[in-house]
Structure formats: structure tokens, C-alpha cells
Amino acid sequence: MSKVYEALQQAYEAQLEVIKVHPIEPARSQPVVLSNLPPLKMGREMVQLAQRLAGLLPDPQHNIIQFMSSRNQAGVSTIVQEFGRVLVEKQGKSVLLVDGDSQKIT
Structure with a gap:
């Protein structure tokens, strides 16, 4: 085998060791504030909409x-x-x- 191949193999094995030593932890879910504006007075209507959609969708937990x-x-x-x-x-x-509004300027 060539020295280049051996060097690449050693680098690959070293990379595997790094992955074993430092496992990637899943990101922790943190709530994000959507807006500083006060909520609209549509809470009841939105709950009703959510209930209607849940009744129409096959798996309301994942949609x-x-x-x-x-x-x-x-x-x-x-x-x-x-x-x-x-x-x-x-x-x-x-x-x-x-x-997905491509016209919106943020």
C-alpha cells in the first residue's frame, strides 16, 4: 500500500475516535417568542380550528x-x-x- 493510502486510513480512524469520544447530543428544544405584539382575540376560534383539523387528519399528532x-x-x-x-x-x-412569502421584506 502507498503511504498516501495509509495516511488517509489513519486520518479516517482518528476521525472515528473523535466521534466515539464526543457524541453529538440532540439539540434541546427551546421556545421561541414569535412576536412581542399582544395576542389577537381569536384564541377560541383557533382552538376550534385545531379541533376540526384534528378530526379530519389521519394522525393529528404528526401533520x-x-x-x-x-x-x-x-x-x-x-x-x-x-x-x-x-x-x-x-x-x-x-x-x-x-x-414562504418571497415578497415579504424582513
């Missing part, structure tokens, strides 16, 4: 829900933010919000 608007500035981001807040605060759910 992706998409909200879409037909025009710009329709307020979908605000509705989704409120829906996510209610799911976290009132139902203890884990929520990830992704805003």
Missing part, C-alpha cells in the same frame, strides 16, 4: 398544515402566527412556522 392566500397582504402570516401560538400555549404542541 404538516399549509395556509395559503390568494393575494398579497391577505394576513395569512398573522393568522398562522396566532394559530401556532394557540397550539403551543393551549394544547402544548410543538410548532414550526415557515413563512
Whole structure:
């Protein structure tokens, strides 16, 4: 075998040792504040929406829900933010919000 191969093999084995010595720990879930604005007065409606969706979805514990608007500035981001807040605060759910509005300036 060549010295290059042996050096690569040693580097690979050393890398495996590092992985064994320093296992990667899973990230700890920390709540993120969505907004400093006061909550909207739609809590009851959002709970009802969550209950209706749970009844329609096959596995209400693991789902992706998409909200879409037909025009710009329709307020979908605000509705989704409120829906996510209610799911976290009132139902203890884990929520990830992704805003796909390519026109929004942040």
C-alpha cells in the first residue's frame, strides 16, 4: 500500500475516535417568542380550528398544515402566527412556522 493510502486510513480512524469520544447530543428544544405584539382575540376560534383539523387528519399528532392566500397582504402570516401560538400555549404542541412569502421584506 502507498503511504498516501495509509495516511488517509489513519486520518479516517482518528476521525472515528473523535466521534466515539464526543457524541453529538440532540439539540434541546427551546421556545421561541414569535412576536412581542399582544395576542389577537381569536384564541377560541383557533382552538376550534385545531379541533376540526384534528378530526379530519389521519394522525393529528404528526401533520404538516399549509395556509395559503390568494393575494398579497391577505394576513395569512398573522393568522398562522396566532394559530401556532394557540397550539403551543393551549394544547402544548410543538410548532414550526415557515413563512414562504418571497415578497415579504424582513
